[in-house]
Amino acid sequence: MQIPRSFPAVVLFALLIGSSLAAAQSMMDQVDLSTPTFTSAEMTRDDVAALLTRVASGVPIDLAGKRLNGLDLSGLNFYRANLRGAYLNNADLRGANLEGAILDQAWALRANFSQARLIGASLVSAQMRDANFVGANLSGARVTADMTGARLNGANLTGADLSADMKNQSMGLMRAVLSSADLTGADLSDARLSRVKMEFAKLRGANLSGADLMMAELAGADLTGANVAGAIFDRADVASTKLIDLIGVDQAVDLEKARNLDRALLR
Template identity: 50%
Template sequence: MRALVSNLALFAALAALAAGPAGAEQDMLLGADMASPAMTRAEVSRADIEAMIAGAAGRPIDLSNKALSGLDLSGLDLRGANLRTARLNRASLRGTDLSGANLEQSWFLKADLSGAKLVGARMFGITAREANLSGADLSRSVPIGDFRGAIMSGAILADLKGGADIKNQSMGLMRTVFVSVNLSGANLRGADLGRARLDFADLRGADLTGAVLMGADLSGADLTGATVAGAEFRNADVGGARLLGLKGEDRALGWAERVNAERAIARRAD
């Protein structure tokens, strides 16, 4: 039964990620019973997982498809762990090392990952709405999933791979969903967010140096004081976005090719 619930939820999640803006948020949780034990409870304890780590003698452990919601897994060494399709809703992973972990199609609704290490983690199809990732290190990760309403203030997202793969016709519309995400002060240097959804995101003071934002939805986003030198804005929708006090604006790429630039909130020349 757990596998059936997971598969139904996964199908809905992937369909939503590939959907247009109108359906991406509405359908993400369709087909999943969020009140079921599979989504709200844990089938093992922290002590069980600590025993698995000890017994693995440094090898990555396998927690794929496990119900781990609500567990305190803070500070554990889960480098390279297989957490594919696992449910960790409202779990605490503060300071946990998940570098190189497989988090594909996993669930982290309202989970606490503040200060966690997710360097190079694979997050294709992840659902992490309203998760706390403040100060987390997601550099070189692949967060193709739903992070709507998450907190990523001060997080490191340098060189992450969150852009849509337009060369793959079957998966070309899969994208990172950072709708209404708090990315204030985040390090997004060199991040690939091509065609990503960043509408209404808080990017105040963020470092977007060299980031790829081509075709991204930045409508309603707040980029006040952000650094944009070398960032690619071609075809990015900035309608209603706050573009005040930008640093390196004169070195941004594709700046003249933004969409809805006349509707952005920018400082006008006297």
């Protein structure tokens, strides 16, 4: 499907929402990311900060669809803000408070969320390739974003739900994509990772205790030194996966039922 440069963003989002995440990624390859929609901002930091002063009155801010590309938004309070479909490519959100915020269908390519607070946030069908979530708190968040190549070193994803939405398959298999992402030392304890795409992801020293990895795609991933006590591996694909020096491996659930276990790297 060829998408012209002048293709309306609102129509594109309708297509993204009505297609699988995989299809959305394929379409993204056809989108001209050099256009003002994906590179410019229609507001300044001061404009955004002025609007956010209303947070004190308990009124969630509506920034849906706004172009905020490249802005320095670090440290601002976006508590429960509506950023659905917003454009945040290359934006700096270091240390920002995005607790309970809605980032569904947002574009945040190469955005910096390091040390940001995203507790209970919604990141459904968001495009976040190569974004920086180092040290961010995404505990309890709902994530079906494309985070290919993202950095999540030391991030807190305890109890987060990144699993496929099996009740909404008419829209395709919506699930988090963490292919080639760096989750070194991340806390994924009790996270829902069923069917998540994590091929070639770095999970060295990660805490996966109690995580549900049923049917997760872990081919080529590096789990060296990860804590897998109570983690569920039922039908997870572990072809060429590094399962070396695992902590709590004797307490892992259904590891013997993982696919391609005979092709995993064990020691």
